Amino acid sequence: MANIVKEFVDSAAAIGKGLTITWKNMVAPTVTENYPAEAVHFEDRYRGTHILRRDENGLEKCVACFLCAAACPANCIYIEAADNTGEHRISASERYAKVYNIDYNRCIFCGYCVEACPCDAITHGQGFEIAAYDTNTLVWRKEQLLEPAMAKPESQGAPPRIPPGQKPDIPTTTIVG
C-alpha cells in the first residue's frame, strides 16, 4: 500500500513539474526575429562574412603572411602578395595582399583564420545574406571584403605607422582602395 501511495505522489509531482514548464512557456513572450521585415539582432560573437580591416592611418592591416590561409581547414582563402613601395604603399609592412579571395562555397565560418591572424587584419562581420544562384559570385574578392577607407578628413593623408625596426623616413603615403 505504501508503495502505491509513493508511486502516486511521485507521478503527480512529475506531472506538476512538467505542466509548470509548459505553462511558463505559454505565458512567456515569444522570442523570434521578424526577418526580413526587421533587422536581425546578432550576438557579438556571431561569425558572419569577413571584413579585412584597416589601421588608424587607413592602411590595410593585412601584411600577406598567409597564416590565415594556412589555418583554414576548408582551403578557401587565396592570397597573392605584393611589395609596398614608396609611391604605392598599401600596408604598413613590407608586403600587402594584392589579391585576397574567400570562397564562400567552402567557408564553414569556423573562425580559424581570424584566430590565426597576427595583425587582427581579418575579422568576422555580421553579414549573412550571401545566398546566390551562381556559385561563382560566392568567391568574394578583396574589394568586397575590405573595410571602407576612413571618412574622417583629419585621417586622410596621415603618415603611415612605422613598423618596428624600420627607419622613420618612409616616403609619402598613398592610400589606395
Ligand code: SF4
Ligand atoms: S572561417 Fe574557417 S573556413 Fe572560413 S575562411 Fe576562415 S578559416 Fe576558412
Ligand code: SF4
Ligand atoms: S589576413 Fe592576417 S593572417 Fe591572413 S595574410 Fe593577412 S595578415 Fe596574414
